[in-house]
Amino acid sequence: MKIALLSDIHSNLRALDACMDHAAAQGAQRFAVLGDLVGYGAQPAQVVRRMRELAQDGAIVLQGNHDAMAVAPLVQAGKMDATGAAWTRSQLAPADLDFLAGLPLTAIDGAVFLVHASADAPQRWLYVDSGHRAEASLHAACTDTRVRYVFGGHVHQQTLYFRGASQKLLRFEPTAGATIPLPPHRRWIATVGSVGQPRDGNTDAMYAMFDAARAELTFHRVAYDHLAAAADVRAAGLPEDFAKRLEQGL
Template sequence: MKIALLSDIHANRQALDACLQHARAHGADQFALLGDLVGYGGDPVAVVEQAMALAQAGALCVLGNHDAIALAPPAQPRTRSELGAQWTHDHLGPEHRAFLQSRPLTARMGQSALLVHASVDAPEQWRYVEDSNAAERSMAAAQAIDPAIRYVFCGHVHAQALYFLTPTAKLMRFAPEPGVPVPVPPHRQWLGIAGSVGQPRDGDARAMYALFDEAARQLTFYRVPYDHLAAAAAIRAAGLPPFYADRLETGV
């Protein structure tokens, strides 16, 4: 089975559509959504409805921090993020909010993989896995849940990375090259960060996702071109902070 790992879609319908099409063309027969379906972007309803359809077909989907704040935005929003959460909350229908509300913080994918938006170490605190120390804490927390877990897949940091433990228990970080399969044998522990579908922040406007080939034990990271100008226009048309649209146009 090939499983497409999609995270941080952020209400970007154009990016999600492009990644789903790309993943299916590359053999994906299942999908896993790693949180932050909404936030920042101008199409939360379309994205959540797509997620609902994927979940109906068997996809796993975990909760992200932007999903959580959209469910209960501050009564008096002050920051751009809080204003966006209030706008998103108001535009989602009861069925969309119920779907987000029912998402777990973590989800087991088979016997050997665990899905989470941020870190397995206190997932409700939305800790960023930005370095080897944070990756090691997340992997250790997964092992504490079950030593059979060999793979942790997450998002949250809007960049792609792969961490693994060597036979001497030294943690290593690997910078994946788009489109190049990486062997991920289960005798090691792995933590893969899928990147952001809907809001890349590494200076490259292309969407990100990863494809896990469960049978071949390979993980391939991809960058996918999409109509980011249309996604930016949707943000401006919605009256959301233009900063979010500017980000899509530059990839930062």
């Protein structure tokens, strides 16, 4: 079973379409979407409705912090995030908001644990951006002894951590398109990157493909019309910084 792992779409329909088309060409048999369907981008309604269709077809769809913020905007959020959340909410139908509100924070699929942020406190939206945070997330997920693989998003970068022979968690920086064996005698945790808002200086969209039968993971980068996506953001009247992020990949 090949599972396409997508996260942090951020209302960017152009990037989502590009990644889904690429995943289908790579033989994806199932989709798992790890949260942050909305926020920042110009097509929240279109993205949410696409996710509702995917869920009806059997995809796993999780809630991220921006999804929760669209349902119940936070007073203490930063000015730009609060502005974006209020605008996003205004674009969504009641059924779309109900869908976002009802999404789970985590899911287990065989040996795979899925989460938007960190498994040790998924509701706190902690960033798995260091060995220490990866250790905490992996430890929490693996209280279920079936779990060998933990996949998340939230940090907008692609990273893989694994427990070496010394039992210390080691970090590995993947190369796009290179298949990585993940033997199940070890435990692994990865962040799959952002479909709709990369932040590593590369404007290409990100996702990952996990081949459960072969125990292999491949991180992908997919070019899409990011300049048109930035233009969509400006046309929607959203903050200029949201458009610049797409143009610069930052």
